[in-house]
Amino acid sequence: GAGVSQSPSNKVTEKGKDVELRCDPISGHTALYWYRQSLGQGLEFLIYFQGNSAPDKSGLPSDRFSAERTGGSVSTLTIQRTQQEDSAVYLCASSPRGREQYFGPGTRLTVT
Amino acid sequence: AQSVTQPDIHITVSEGASLELRCNYSYGATPYLFWYVQSPGQGLQLLLKYFSGDTLVQGIKGFEAEFKRSQSSFNLRKPSVHWSDAAEYFCAVETSGGSYIPTFGRGTSLIVHP
Numbered sequence: 764g765a766g767v768s769q770s771p772s773n774k775v776t777e778k779g780k781d782v783e784l785r786c787d788p789i790s791g792h793t794a795l796y797w798y799r800q801s802l803g804q805g806l807e808f809l810i811y812f813q814g815n816s817a818p819d820k821s822g823l824p825s826d827r828f829s830a831e832r833t834g835g836s837v838s839t840l841t842i843q844r845t846q847q848e849d850s851a852v853y854l855c856a857s858s859p860r861g862r863e864q865y866f867g868p869g870t871r872l873t874v875t
Numbered sequence: 876a877q878s879v880t881q882p883d884i885h886i887t888v889s890e891g892a893s894l895e896l897r898c899n900y901s902y903g904a905t906p907y908l909f910w911y912v913q914s915p916g917q918g919l920q921l922l923l924k925y926f927s928g929d930t931l932v933q934g935i936k937g938f939e940a941e942f943k944r945s946q947s948s949f950n951l952r953k954p955s956v957h958w959s960d961a962a963e964y965f966c967a968v969e970t971s972g973g974s975y976i977p978t979f980g981r982g983t984s985l986i987v988h989p
Contacts, residue, residue, distance in 0.1 A: 767918070794975065805965065805981040806919075819976065854918055861975030862926075866918030872908060 766791065767867035769855050775873045776845055784840045784870045788857030796856045796864060797840050805810055806854065812838065813861065845874045881980035888956050889988045896951040896983050898966030907969040908949040909977065910940055914962045916952045917988040922964075925949065936960070961987040 768783075768787045776782050789796050797809040808822035812832045823829070832838040842849055852871050855863035878901040888894055900906060907926050911919040923934025923966050930942040940951045949966060969977040 796976075806979040808976055808978075811976055813975065822976075854921075858975075862969065863909065863921050863924050864919075864977075866911075866920070868916070868918045 767795075767855055767857050767865055769853075769867040769870050771870060772868065773871045773873075774847045775875060778847060778874055779844055781841065781843045782845055782872065784842075784853050784872070786838045786840070786855030786857075786867060788836060788838070788855070789859075789865055790836075792857035792859050792865070793835070794858040794864075795832055795838050797838070798854045798856065799824075800852045800854055800869070802851075805849070809840070809853075842872075845872075847874050850874045877906060877968050877970055877978050878982070879966055879978050879980040881964075881966055881983050883982045884981070884984045885986065887986040887988060890958050891955050894951075894953045894956045894960070896964050896966075898949045898951065898980060900947050900949065900966075900968045901967060902947075902970060904971055905944065906971060907977075908936070908940075908942060909967040909969070910934065910949070910951045911965045911967060911979075912936075912962050913965065913982075920978070933988070934940060956985075956987055958989060961985055977979045 770785045793814045795812040798806040810830045811819040827843045830840045852869040854869045856866045858864045880899045909924045910922040913919045925942045963982045965982045966980040967977040
């Protein structure tokens with residue numbers, strides 16, 4: 764079946780602009796995660812959605828970052844007023860119930 | 876809070892040689908344990924997981940891992956490495972208390988020489 768998809772695959776933006784990154788999870792997966800992966804670094808947790816519960820936003824690095832998940836499916840991660848330190852690969856993962864995760868290919872964000 | 880350590884940043888092996896990647900965790904109870912692999916330009920793929928039961932778990936692509944409670948370790952092994960195994964490997968730990976948010980190690984980069 765179809766895996767997790769993310770769009771765009773690459774995004775180049777100017778410092779100060781807003782960007783939206785999209786994630787389409789595997790159908791039927793109730794859990795959805797966003798991570799940030801900087802060059803040579805591990806995965807930094809950003810936000811976690813589980814069903815209709817309030818999301819766990821504990822990993823968001825600043826109030827410039829926000830995410831929503833509509834209809835329990837598609838999710839959008841928004842970064843406002845982008846900074847150069849936001850340059851990274853943003854990974855989305857979904858899970859049938861939490862625990863093991865299925866990752867998308869990521870969106871590479873470059874802020875110039 | 877739990878933590879995960881992958882002591883080796885890079886590992887170089889020859890094709891056909893055996894492989895062991897180390898993972899140590901810090902957590903009071905038995906955690907849920909995972910190994911993921913990331914090929915260049917790709918997302919992460921689950922190799923195997925341990926929740927409970929038999930401490931030796933088999934995964935995809937010929938990998939296995941052994942949970943050793945006394946050593947707080949979950950090392951990944953493969954008896955004979957193929958060139959296609961060259962990738963970044965991540966160990967992840969999740970508490971059994973229901974947080975559903977794993978902590979990932981910083982990864983080990985595997986280089987395979989022909």
